[in-house]
Amino acid sequence: MDGLSIAKNRTCTHVDPTNPKANGQQNQIYVQLVLSLALGLSAFFGFCFLRPRWKSLYAARKRQSESAASLPELPDTFFGWMPVLYKVTEQQVLDSAGLDAYVFLAFFKMSMKLFGVMFLVTCAILAPINYKFDYLPTPGDSTDPRNPPELFSNNPLWGSWSVAADTVVLASDGKTELPKTDYLWAYLVFTYFFTGLAIYFMTSETQRIIKVRQEYLGSQSTITDRTIKLSAIPPELRSKEKIKDFLEKLQIGKVESVTICCNWKGLDDMMDKRAHLVRKIEEAWTVHLGRSKTAALEPVQARRSGILDEDEQHESQENNTLLGRAHVTAYEKPRPTTRIWYGFLHLQNRKVDAIDYYEEQLRKLDEKISMARKKEYTPTSLAFVTMDSIPACQMAVQALLDPSPLQLLARLAPAPSDVVWSNTYLPRSSRMIRAWTITLFIIVLTIFWLIPVAGLAGLLDLCSIEQVWPGLANLLSRHEILKALVQTGLPTLVVSLLNIAVPFLYDYLANMQGMISQGDVELSVISKNFFFTFFNVFLVFTAFGTASKFWGELQDSLKDTTRLAYNLARAVKGLAVFYINFILLQGVGLLPFRLLEFGSVSLYPILRMGAKTPRDYAELVQPPIFKYGFYLPSAILIYILCIVYSILPAGYMVLFFGLIYFVFGYYTYKYQLLYAMDHPQHATGKAWPMVCYRILVGLGVFQLVMAGVIALSNAFVPAGLVVPLIPFTLWYSYYFGRTYEPLMNFIALRSIRRESDASINIAGETVGLDMTGARIRRRQSTVDEEREKFSKFINPTLTVPLEKPWINAESTFNGDAPQTDLEHEESTASSLSLGDTHIWRDNGDANV
Template sequence: MATLTDIGLSAAINIITVFIFLIAFAILRLQPFNDRVYFPKWYLKGLRSSPATSGAFVSKFINLDYRSYIRFLNWMPDALKMPEPELIDHAGLDSAVYLRIYLLGLKIFIPVLFLTWAILVPVNWTNKWLELTHATYSEIDKLSISNIPQGSHRFYTHVVMAYAVTFWTCFALKKEYETVANMRLHFLQSEKRRPDQFTVLVKNVPPDAHESVSEAVEHFFLVNHPDHYLTHQVVLNANKLSKLVEEKKSKRNWLDYYQNKYERNQSKRPLMKTGFLGLWGEKVDAIQHHISEIERLSNEIAEEKENVKNNPKAIMPAAFVSFKTRWAAAVCAQTQQVRNPTLWLTEWAPEPRDVYWQNLPIPYVSLTVRRLVIAVAFFFLTFFFIIPITFVQSLANIEGIEKAVPFLKPIIEVKTIKSFIQGFLPGIALKIFLILLPTILMMMSKFEGFLSISHLERRSASRYYLFNFVNVFLGSVIAGTVLEQLNTFLKQSVNKIPETIGVAIPMKATFFITYIMVDGWSGTAGEILRLKPLIIYHLKNFFLVKTEKDREEAMDPGSIGFNTGEPQIQFYFLIGLIYAVVTPLLIPFILVFFGLAYVVYRHQIINVYNQEYESSAAFWPDVHGRIVAALMISQLLLMGLLSTKEAATSTPFLLALPILTIGFHMYCKGRFEPAFVRYPLQEAMMKDTLERVREPNLNLKGYLQNAYVPPIFKEADSESDDDDNDIDDDGDDKTREKDNVLVPTKRQSRKNTPAPSKMSIINVYNQEYESSAAFWPDVHGRIVAALMISQLLLMGLLSTKEAATSTPFLLALPILTIGFHMYCKGRFEPAFVRYPLQEAMMKDTLERVREPNLNLKGYLQNAYVPPIFKEADSDSDDDDNDIDDDDDDKTREKDNVLVPTKRQSRKNTPAPSKMSVGS
């Protein structure tokens, strides 16, 4: 069991490591030859150039100005000076909101630190329970809830603190959710024009025997969105072309390397072997060999490009469809298009930088199978990773090590070595084991078929968080062998699990302290040093760089890495909320992480990271949800812990906390989450109107024409712009601008169209209303519920009959029934809650043809007048038409005129922002 001495040694090692990293960074960043490594963002923006090369030869590589070394730590205040609006303009909303996660951690845990240290630490420390029971303990345990006697009334203090922590955390979360939602809406309203604002991604286009995919898409949107459709770009399967282009890039890099080598020593031509990795095979001239390979690949790329354009099998049943206005795109993206909810699926298109082009060709029907396969694979990955976690925990158990390797006992018992093993080694070992995990999880997400990089990162982050909870937290808390851990959970009732985990939590506080210092302190400081990009840049600069463009490509600015960074932050929220009431000693270590990480990552976002995409902070609901989940886990585990302390009078008061937390989460989900999943039509209309006023002659079609052309086509033939405009199966340029004309189609008459029904239904009863059978989903759901109840009761009955061999076969029935219900819910329920736009357009068109002179306003004038008004004065029809404050009959029929209003000028309306928010 680690003591305060062990923790002190670990803290000293990590603090020294942090200072070494920070000082090394402060010195390396001042050197001219490292400028592109530590300030690549400014180079990519064109706002920074290479340091002056005049003067002494040494000064080209080493900074000889001694005054700059005196101010070598000025990067810290510089990172904090840039105001948030300027940061959004410089790096985007995603980066600015990501930093707010660290600030949220500080906002939550600083008050919690003062509360717990002022109240709980004295309450825990002033007891003698651990001394009286003669238990094995350390000074750290005396500061925790473990030092409170069984059944003590002092547990009421911990219950009150649990309420205080919950209420404060919820308050901070609510304020932050509201702030970020407003920031997102303001950013969307004020940002520059982008292609994704006008574009939706249409998936699962149904096959048509008479039309190509491009023609079918054009026909569908000209018919159902006649006034708003602008153009489209079908999705092409260019994965083979992408591989050829990447291979050509690799060959060109090798060609540059050998040409540079020859220029340095022209007395000898460079040679290479043509076999595997150049280890064997025929020796040839390296330069000529790569030139011929590049020519061969260029021919293959040209052939494959033509094949992709002309081969129907390369055209996928999906398309990017662009509209004339943001309002029209919002309507299309947020509505159901046809009766069958699995066809013509629409969603907001990711911005072009965010599209993960390799996944676009994946058939829609295979996505469910892929995700099921990955769910099973993730389960086994999580389970089998318990093996290395158990090994890490064994390092913290000195007795276990001495028992396994008794000949090392004299060395292990040396005080310094023993402190090192218990205080530092477990944290660094766990960090090493987790290095490959993000790559594995990202590969899983890609296999699932998500279509945007942001969605891939969010999916990978959610799995990483779940993995951390199961393996790093639960696997570390419940120490023992893999089989012992599995046996613990399988051979006890579900309501005993919080109790089992709760008992072990105080004993593992020292392990998490060491993990926070290694991963949170040293790991964060190591991030700013950028050792790996530094080495790679100088290797490329020496062997491959010939021009300034080559030097720019050698830079590796990287990005925030949401899929790895956010789960790490969430894990510290989890640990902090769990131990806030149990062992408050952890809180200062977590606060050091949040403070250090905020400064470091703010510097990196300003000077280094070049964000790959902009999702307008679409990830915040995930951040909020995980913190709420951590809060609920902390409450359940505290209940489990108190139940083992015989605190029967105080524990029941905690039952309300999870219920209140769920209610808070549901409120936030309903109040703020829509801002992250839908785009308000009012906002879209306002932005469209302003743009029409400011740019009346904007050629929007020209702006959007090639926005969603796969980048690989541009790379494959960057010298031929004309080819890029022609890859849409000759369909994009055929958009008709004429209004009120029949849309040409190649379809034949559909003989299988059902004729109108001749059966008339006679009602005996006089039905008060007509809901169009809206009740059927309830009927279906209750029958499915009855079916599941029968299955569960049958399992219960058979279990009393000692039918151990036959009962397990029933376990699959509830799972299959739930799967059937989910299928029916997705396939048929939309018909009861949404009205397809195609149906509405067909009905409107027929009505205009049959009744061209219909006075629709007169028909609707009094449709929703309260019946009591009609009854009160049934003799006066005029009065019924005049109850809407004399305004109903003033509706203007004119088009394109300003709408009169009685509103006064709003003095509190914010002035247009002078800040130019970039994407």
């Protein structure tokens, strides 16, 4: 009989493909471990091999960022970089990468400590308890209680056994009886203990971060620390003089400057058009002169400063005009052309010289921009007010300025480079409409995600596969390893890929909401991506399981909320192997690919082949952008999974692989934040309260699951005693918000130090002290001070120099295949990118 006939005649039992009991699979973890090790080791060894050969990518930040210059050099040996990275201190992280990187790594370090302690406790106490007692079926389990588990049936010390209503009778001596549910009191005790342990570590780390943050921000002096964002300004106060008089009459300090946001949309649109024209000119010149024959048009020193005085700018414009007009090239090589459309409804067209056409368009546009910069624009209800001191700014943002509700609201200003200027002149109503529209769209999108997430398990069920592809179902039933790959390896891989792909969509949506700063956008991305990972990947996949039973379980749960707790508890126990494999794949299999920067490596040959102009090559060697919203939600989900499974029989394995994930993640992201990637946003560590609130959500789920697990064994007294932890966790979240969150948003007045004050210990180390007689020198500048030097709160489109096209390509830009060692290319391109790329990126940031 062929395989198709066998499949048709076989009685199919619908099972959850991620439930190891239902499938009888014992080797799923081994298969996932081999797969993860194969992926992870190949990526890790690839990184170790490429790192010294491709420094333009793997040491981009170290080579191009002044703040990273003080970091120790990493040896070029295969593993020599690892001990040097390990020895980089938290103080060096602060000095070179700032508060955001410090807080991000602090979460991983705290998790390492917490799960290290929990793993030891679980191995010493809970694992033996689960080994001896947690073998009885829970209500709804298909396991026949008359059949003893293999562990005990093959163990002569246990002898024969039987199951009574409330006791386990061990018939080796005919007398010994163990209460069936007594061991569940240990679950109750450790639910309280692990909740307290998690809150203790979280609170301790919060207090340490607050101390570091207050000392760090209190010891520096930047324009951001002295500036407030004043919103909801009434029409009668929308002038610099009136705003200044209003604030100074409050007697909180002197006003240094006022920038009222105006409707600059027309000017911003012209600057966007100009950037497009500049690129067109660069492409035309590259085609005309070839990649190795163009000449430099603008002095490198001018590009480095980004600012030219009037004489230099006039001279530069003359040189550009002369060189741009001169037909200095071989006569046999024609100049590039472009087709233009004109006449009635633009129905006529003709070809013209591309260089002359685009340069003429650029000249006309520059004249319009120069005129537009001199115009007066309609003021909006938003302004940036810079005070003369940090205490004055902090008093303004921590006080009510006006007795009218929703009027004259003072908030801390974002950094000047962080402001999304195109959103500053949007009406408040427009921003609110955008925010609510995106929120509603995400709710609809969340419902849409139910289809692939809940359907994933159903499609990988053997019965579902048999309905579509009987031959494959028959093949899987005969090969356990292949079955484990398809039913466990494939779901974890698909879920992991969703966690990688979905953040890009939510990042785009967050940028469309109309937020004032990129820091706020990044915090929004963290919130959105966590909601997806927690709700869709964890709750939906766990509580409702396969698509075949999703709607039925959902309807029953809505009718009886206690059923949700039972379903969640039963599913959590059944999905232990699935989540072990998920954490294993994330930590061992995929984290090395983040270290390898697989996306940048794979895209580089494509981008290199498409690069034509010097600007294109300069952008190739810019450090990749590190986005916390892409990495932090997955780490928080794994934190929650470790907490939820910590007491259950699979807890020691979940904690072990979770500990591996946080150890590997800490050093992976430490390397990227310090040496390889850049983080231009300026959130001053404000992601930490978001992390803490989501930890508390995870603790609530942990307590709900434990109450359900205990109740499933009819131990209702200990299950009921778990319930008080849930309102306690809710109260603590309120207490955390009232006690600690203000110190994560503001600078305490006592923390603010004058320039003459002694420098202080920031990260538990003595830094910045230089005792010469009685004089104490202030410590070195922070990352924020270096970044904001000479910065002002003003729309760059009003003041930025009108950059000229980059026409400077040496023999490196010859169109050859990508080389592994890009140092010569980097040195050439970097010299071009020092000034103009900064200006170009400012323009891009200003018009996101």
